[in-house]
Amino acid sequence: MGWCSGTTVRCASRHDRHRILVTGGAGFIGSHYVRTLLGPHGPAGVQVIVLDKLTYVGDPANLGPVRAHPGFSFVQGDICDTAVVNLLVAEHDQIVHFAAESHVDRSIMDAAEFVRTDVGGTQVLLDAALRHHADGRGVFVHISTDEVYGSIAHGSWPETHPVSPNSPYAASKASADVIALSYHRTHSLDVRVTRCSNNYGRQHFPEKLILLLITRLLQGRTVPLYGDGLNVREWLHIDDHVQGIELVRTKGRPGEVYNIGGGTELTNKELTALLLEACGAGWESVEYVTDRKGHDRRYSVDYAKITQELGYRPRKDFATGLAETVSWYRENRDWWEPLQQRAEPGAAQR
């Protein structure tokens, strides 16, 4: 294992079957993906290297369980750093690209880092893939989001729906998404794009709705609900998202987009009611606050394509997943309490 920064990279033998570069692997979804790949049910012989800048949200502790795994290495670095990216892509045949600025509220306050990382960083990775994987040996899985489609009042988006992003975050992800697809159409690079709905689960940085609510309610604090609380999100358990990504990496087709949904649609108010009950709090703990600017009303993906083509289906029942998540936060205060300081940038709004 190598745990290093900058350009000092120790790599294992070139003869391993899969050599996967995971960007953003110290974040919520990326770390869960890496822990799953290197866990008891992961593919044999896989070698994984994580490239992560460790921004305010990246946490090396998320990779603690795999730190000593012989198939694991870590590099602290920036996906916008062409030299580091080229070095790593040259040594790896597959890329699963999670790294991004990912919080909508922060993108509304300042979009610069979103454009730099989400758009610029993706392009650096794609160029490196083009340089080293043009012989057709590589796979580039780009983790996008359902937010690229915009907002939908009724029905669900199929992958063929045009992108129409609203927030600066969604626009940066949509740009990266279509640039990634352009490298397939123009250069025949094996790019596969996933667009998933809202994830939830353990080790989620406590700035997004479910985790913000759980952590604050467990501390006996009030929770902020934006606008009328009737915006709808489709919840996807992190295990199911990882299942979908693995299906796309191993069986997906080049140049294709795959929606990954969880199937549980709730208004924020309905979700809040469930969390109040789970945390033993009442509606007096809820503060209705000024709405998010440009707040998307509803997201809903049609995930029939990945279901029919790759055999995906969400397995985690929402009530069970939510109860497990609340329990994990209840039992792991030492993980999330130190993160709270940097988790609530919109505190002034509340």
Ligand code: NAD
């Ligand atoms: P996260 O914010 O928890 O983690 C992002 C990770 O990327 C962090 O470890 C961070 O340190 C790293 N990173 C940021 N900028 C970097 C840079 N310039 N170079 C290298 N590393 C950098 O995000 P997440 O919730 O795990 O989301 C992962 C991906 O999935 C993102 O691309 C996001 O857009 C997408 N996504 C997330 C959700 C969700 O509900 N969380 C839903 C749909 C899509």
Ligand code: DAU
């Ligand atoms: O849909 C996928 C997207 O889901 C991902 O691409 C993003 O990375 C991820 O952050 C998430 O975006 P959302 O904006 O949907 O998630 P967030 O948890 O920020 O907000 C969920 C809903 O809850 C949304 O309608 C806004 C509302 N909300 C959020 C916060 C943080 C509140 O009412 N109060 C809050 O304090």
